[in-house]
Amino acid sequence: MPKADSKDMIGIINYGAGNIFSLTAALNRLGIPYGMINEVDEIASYDRIVIPGVGHAGTAMRKLQESGLAASIGKITKPVLGICVGMQLLTTFSEEGDSPLLNITPLKTLHFEGRITEKVPHMGWNKVFHENESPIFDNIKKDAYFYFVHSYFIEYNATFTAAFTQYGLKFSAAIQDKNFYGVQFHPEKSGEAGERLLLNFSNLY
Amino acid sequence: MLAKRIIPCLDVKDGRTVKGVNFVDLRDAGDPVELAWQYSRQGADELVFLDITATHERRKTTAELVKAVARQVNIPFTIGGGINELADADVLLHSGADKISINSAAVRNPGLINQMAEAFGIQFVVVAVDTRHVDGKNYVHLNGGRLKTDIETEDWIKEAESRGAGEILLTSMDHDGTKNGFDCDFLKKINDKLSIPLIASGGAGNMQHFVEVFQESNVDAALAASVFHYGEILIPELKDELRKQGIEVR
Numbered sequence: 001m002p003k004a005d006s007k008d009m010i011g012i013i014n015y016g017a018g019n020i021f022s023l024t025a026a027l028n029r030l031g032i033p034y035g036m037i038n039e040v041d042e043i044a045s046y047d048r049i050v051i052p053g054v055g056h057a058g059t060a061m062r063k064l065q066e067s068g069l070a071a072s073i074g075k076i077t078k079p080v081l082g083i084c085v086g087m088q089l090l091t092t093f094s095e096e097g098d099s100p101l102l103n104i105t106p107l108k109t110l111h112f113e114g115r116i117t118e119k120v121p122h123m124g125w126n127k128v129f130h131e132n133e134s135p136i137f138d139n140i141k142k143d144a145y146f147y148f149v150h151s152y153f154i155e156y157n158a159t160f161t162a163a164f165t166q167y168g169l170k171f172s173a174a175i176q177d178k179n180f181y182g183v184q185f186h187p188e189k190s191g192e193a194g195e196r197l198l199l200n201f202s203n204l205y
Numbered sequence: 206m207l208a209k210r211i212i213p214c215l216d217v218k219d220g221r222t223v224k225g226v227n228f229v230d231l232r233d234a235g236d237p238v239e240l241a242w243q244y245s246r247q248g249a250d251e252l253v254f255l256d257i258t259a260t261h262e263r264r265k266t267t268a269e270l271v272k273a274v275a276r277q278v279n280i281p282f283t284i285g286g287g288i289n290e291l292a293d294a295d296v297l298l299h300s301g302a303d304k305i306s307i308n309s310a311a312v313r314n315p316g317l318i319n320q321m322a323e324a325f326g327i328q329f330v331v332v333a334v335d336t337r338h339v340d341g342k343n344y345v346h347l348n349g350g351r352l353k354t355d356i357e358t359e360d361w362i363k364e365a366e367s368r369g370a371g372e373i374l375l376t377s378m379d380h381d382g383t384k385n386g387f388d389c390d391f392l393k394k395i396n397d398k399l400s401i402p403l404i405a406s407g408g409a410g411n412m413q414h415f416v417e418v419f420q421e422s423n424v425d426a427a428l429a430a431s432v433f434h435y436g437e438i439l440i441p442e443l444k445d446e447l448r449k450q451g452i453e454v455r
Contacts, residue, residue: 019298019299019301021272021300021301022275022301022303025275025277025301026279028276029277029279054326054328055325055326056326118207119399119400119401119425120400120401121327121328121371121401122207123207123328123371123402124208124210124250124425124426125207125250125455126206126207126208127206145455147280147281149281150328166206167206167207186281189280189281189303190279191279191280194279
């Protein structure tokens with residue numbers, strides 16, 4: 001994997017939603033500089049923003065509100081990438097705890113359970129079919145495998161879905177809404193395809 | 206559709222791999238990080254580390270191992286061995302582990318599964334179960350399969366699932382080390398009743414055994430150690446064979 005050629009900084013929204021060691025390790029391997037965003041004023045210091053997240057969407061939203069960052073994220077005009085629960089936060093609502101979320105992209109986050117007969121969580125490597133020419137998938141195969149771990153999914157939408165995956169139903173593996181991007185899978189754990197995606201994001205303007 | 210996963214398992218003691226490894230291009234066959242990196246390059250879908258370090262320094266050396274792996278390796282991995290309480294798991298989560306596996310500690314204190322699932326999410330909690338046939342039934346065994354319990358394996362796995370296990374790693378001690386194939390009948394019986402992923406372990410000797418375990422029991426993943434470490438099965442060739450047999454792999 002080539003190293004990042006830009007000295008631009010990624011700011012990671014640091015709101016205590018799970019472990020970010022693997023994410024920072026991947027950025028280190030790729031030579032992508034990054035720092036932590038703990039409060040609103042720090043957002044302006046970075047060129048691109050990543051919202052990580054594992055665990056419960058409602059809990060993540062509460063922590064984001066407590067940190068005071070929730071109200072500012074929707075106003076960011078630089079590229080933003082939400083990963084896993086960080087992606088779900090961009091939507092209006094999650095069935096997980098019936099939680100209202102950031103409401104940036106007009107989509108809903110739904111539970112797999114009761115909608116599919118497959119095992120839940122959806123855990124492992126699945127094919128991601130990108131469409132709409134989203135730049136985060138540059139130089140990535142049309143049906144590349146990425147690593148998923150989740151029980152809730154964002155519904156498929158012809159306008160906002162940047163890539164879809166099939167697991168009992170067709171859902172959004174990635175979304176794009178103007179400068180806001182989201183991926184349901186874990187690029188930091190998805191081998192070379194995942195590293196390529198992080199590198200692509202680090203080159204976005 | 207989800208790809209079936211192939212998982213090499215590495216035994217580690219005091220930060221070094223225990224069993225011999227026979228890779229041609231390894232600089233240091235005892236270095237778990239280099240080995241893990243090689244496996245990820247060959248197309249392993251995931252890795253399991255079983256840390257059998259017994260010293261009082263264990264928690265620290267395990268955390269250092271996990272950090273070193275997480276820095277280098279771009280696929281998910283599970284760490285098991287000696288995880289007895291929430292604090293053990295917490296250290297490993299923040300060192301970059303994707304999942305932890307608990308075995309005897311969960312049998313002795315089943316509430317540990319609930320606690321861990323609640324604290325870290327079910328996706329972090331793998332319950333490893335060692336099983337052996339005794340008088341026509343399957344019983345959970347502890348201490349690496351040496352100590353029989355009176356708990357029937359099927360009952361325990363259902364209980365682990367209901368308490369919040371995110372995945373089950375089932376090792377058939379009757380098959381482990383025989384290289385005669387996985388215990389497909391029992392794995393199928395368990396898999397049919399589970400709504401969380403099941404990893405098959407014990408008995409892999411050749412590529413056909415992997416074909417059989419996926420075709421006959423439909424488990425989500427298959428784990429093996431020595432056949433990979435000694436180069437008897439190469440992961441790219443195994444994946445080609447599985448693909449040829451119509452099994453979806455990455």
